[in-house]
Amino acid sequence: MKKESDFFEQVWQVVALIPRGRVTSYGAIARYLGSASASRTVGYAMNASHASTVRIPAHRVVNRNGMLTGKHWFGGPGVMQQLLESEGISVVEDKITEFEKHFWDPNKELTI
DNA sequence: AAGTTGACCCCGA
């Protein structure tokens, strides 16, 4: 069988499992996949999220500081923030307020 | 095959 479980698909799976109103970080996903230092690759996978057949809530994935680094990739500035606010997440200056409260760690919530 | 890129993360000055 062809390895459907590409790194991208694994990332998409985790992101797709993010509950509404929660966010996670690239590093957390990378660790969940086993490659703790592959945080950069996780972001790269997000770039290819549009290739996935399922909708990938990439707006729920932010950097370690809770900053919306990839908002520009959503087709326009403010789109990512609006999506987060729509889920009850406050975003100020491209940063998620109370990021710790909204943080969702796959290693913690999900069982490997 | 080799070099470059990327929506990152960590440490030092």
Added chain:
DNA sequence: TTCGGGGCCAACT
């Protein structure tokens, strides 16, 4: 506090 450099992994050219 802000700024700079290094490291890590996978995909792209």
